[in-house]
Amino acid sequence: MPATVIVGAQWGDEGKGKITDILAERASAVIRYQGGSNAGHTVVVNGNEFKLHLIPSGILHPDTTCIMAAGTIIDPICLRDEIEGLRERGVSCDNLRVSVNAHVIMPYHILLDGLQEEARGRSSIGTTRRGIGPTYTDKTARMPRSIRMADLMDDDVLRALIADQLEHKNIIIERCYGHEPLDPDAVFAEIAPALPVVRPFVADVRSMVREALANDETVLLEGAQGTFLDLDYGTYPYVTSSHPVAGGACLGTAIGPTEIDAVIAVVKAYTTRVGAGSFPTELEDEVGNGLRERGSEYGTTTGRPRRCGWLDGVALRTAAELNGATAIAVTKLDVLDGLDTVRIAVAYDINGKRHERMPEDLDALADAQPVYEELPGWQQSICEARTLADLPEQARAYIDRMEELAGCAVWGVSVGPSRDQTVLL
Numbered sequence: 308m309p310a311t312v313i314v315g316a317q318w319g320d321e322g323k324g325k326i327t328d329i330l331a332e333r334a335s336a337v338i339r340y341q342g343g344s345n346a347g348h349t350v351v352v353n354g355n356e357f358k359l360h361l362i363p364s365g366i367l368h369p370d371t372t373c374i375m376a377a378g379t380i381i382d383p384i385c386l387r388d389e390i391e392g393l394r395e396r397g398v399s400c401d402n403l404r405v406s407v408n409a410h411v412i413m414p415y416h417i418l419l420d421g422l423q424e425e426a427r428g429r430s431s432i433g434t435t436r437r438g439i440g441p442t443y444t445d446k447t448a449r450m451p452r453s454i455r456m457a458d459l460m461d462d463d464v465l466r467a468l469i470a471d472q473l474e475h476k477n478i479i480i481e482r483c484y485g486h487e488p489l490d491p492d493a494v495f496a497e498i499a500p501a502l503p504v505v506r507p508f509v510a511d512v513r514s515m516v517r518e519a520l521a522n523d524e525t526v527l528l529e530g531a532q533g534t535f536l537d538l539d540y541g542t543y544p545y546v547t548s549s550h551p552v553a554g555g556a557c558l559g560t561a562i563g564p565t566e567i568d569a570v571i572a573v574v575k576a577y578t579t580r581v582g583a584g585s586f587p588t589e590l591e592d593e594v595g596n597g598l599r600e601r602g603s604e605y606g607t608t609t610g611r612p613r614r615c616g617w618l619d620g621v622a623l624r625t626a627a628e629l630n631g632a633t634a635i636a637v638t639k640l641d642v643l644d645g646l647d648t649v650r651i652a653v654a655y656d657i658n659g660k661r662h663e664r665m666p667e668d669l670d671a672l673a674d675a676q677p678v679y680e681e682l683p684g685w686q687q688s689i690c691e692a693r694t695l696a697d698l699p700e701q702a703r704a705y706i707d708r709m710e711e712l713a714g715c716a717v718w719g720v721s722v723g724p725s726r727d728q729t730v731l732l
């Protein structure tokens with residue numbers, strides 16, 4: 308039962324897409340277990356860049372089944388666009404399956420996401436405005452029951468459910484937010500063109516996952532977002548509405564914890580964050596700007612500039628524990644090329660007290676002052692490195708320190724966006 312979780316160890320955009328694509332070559336299935344089109348996972352093969360929002364990052368391997376499990380939420384219009392975009396580029400998507408039980412992001416969820424963000428004013432979260440919070444809210448509220456992929460199979464069922472939903476939603480849309488009510492027929496008409504494209508992919512995926520595990524095939528569980536965007540363990544309320552942590556993979560995919568035998572935590576060699584919320588090692592200076600430019604740190608989904616800072620070893624240590632990481636995959640080490648020195652936060656000072664792990668009391672995080680360790684940088688480009696021996700000694704020392712902080716082995720080091728720009732250990 309070799310099920311492996313691939314999880315972001317920071318605030319998202321760690322390079323999960325690239326790592327998943329590499330591992331997918333030997334996997335029989337890649338499964339997205341949570342989140343929706345808020346994700347933006349990039350895979351680069353032979354100079355061709357693919358940006359995936361919903362579809363698992365194994366899709367470029369035609370023999371690997373790609374599954375969107377019940378824990379994900381699906382925007383049918385976005386899924387249609389992604390499937391068609393891939394087909395235009397010669398990727399058939401015949402290996403894609405979407406769970407009948409995944410809940411559906413509807414146009415009114417996207418509207419509500421925007422209205423809620425406006426209403427939050429100065430404390431807005433900076434969501435991706437893809438309808439994530441409102442869709443997961445409807446799923447858990449069950450009032451009225453939210454729409455699932457199975458409900459998209461029949462026009463009449465879908466029309467009736469949209470009318471039910473809007474009876475309630477329109478009260479909120481009109482009375483709370485002063486927005487015009489939505490017309491059920493118009494909402495149906497908006498998503499109707501996507502239905503013929505999406506319907507053939509809807510399937511009972513649980514039995515497919517069971518069969519793969521029973522046959523001892525390698526199954527990858529691809530996380531979206533990152534550990535500190537987790538609804539329970541992230542920097543609440545500046546988080547997403549799902550469970551990116553490795554535990555979320557069991558829930559989202561319906562497999563037991565004993566069936567997971569490896570957890571690879573993907574960690575960027577520095578830190579980035581999009582949207583609001585605490586970020587102790589953030590650099591609002593030339594060094595931070597340099598990381599953003601060299602690392603092309605602009606959101607895959609929203610195009611927003613990502614906030615940048617030094618590696619946060621406190622976050623890394625905490626993430627390794629929260630996810631039960633068995634290994635880390637280090638990404639974007641090449642972005643640190645050319646710096647005289649590099650810094651890693653090894654602890655926080657919070658009101659005079661040293662913390663080696665993220666405090667559980669998240670309000671304290673706002674006062675966290677990073678305690679830095681300074682390491683020598685390296686001057687040469689490492690993007691051609693393919694073995695550990697190709698890396699300069701200073702870069703190897705940096706990786707060793709990351710390994711110590713995480714408390715588990717390094718699986719590999721990524722030195723560029725391409726599939727082949729990887730040092731496998």
Ligand code: GDP
Nearest residue numbers: 320321322323324347348349639721722723724
């Ligand atoms: P994800 O959401 O975790 O899959 O990460 P994103 O795709 O949003 O962001 C990672 C970005 O960094 C993408 O543009 C990747 O192509 C790129 N990338 C991944 N690994 C490396 C690397 O080792 N070096 C460099 N320079 N870029 C990388």
Ligand code: IMO
Nearest residue numbers: 319320345346347434435531532546547581582
């Ligand atoms: P990948 O999978 C980085 C952030 C948003 C916002 C917060 C809540 O590419 O790593 P949401 O739309 O989910 O309600 O927004 O979470 N966020 C991400 N940041 N990478 C992501 O995905 C993200 N998905 C959501 O910026 O701060």
Ligand code: MG
Nearest residue numbers: 320347348607
């Ligand atoms: Mg991303």
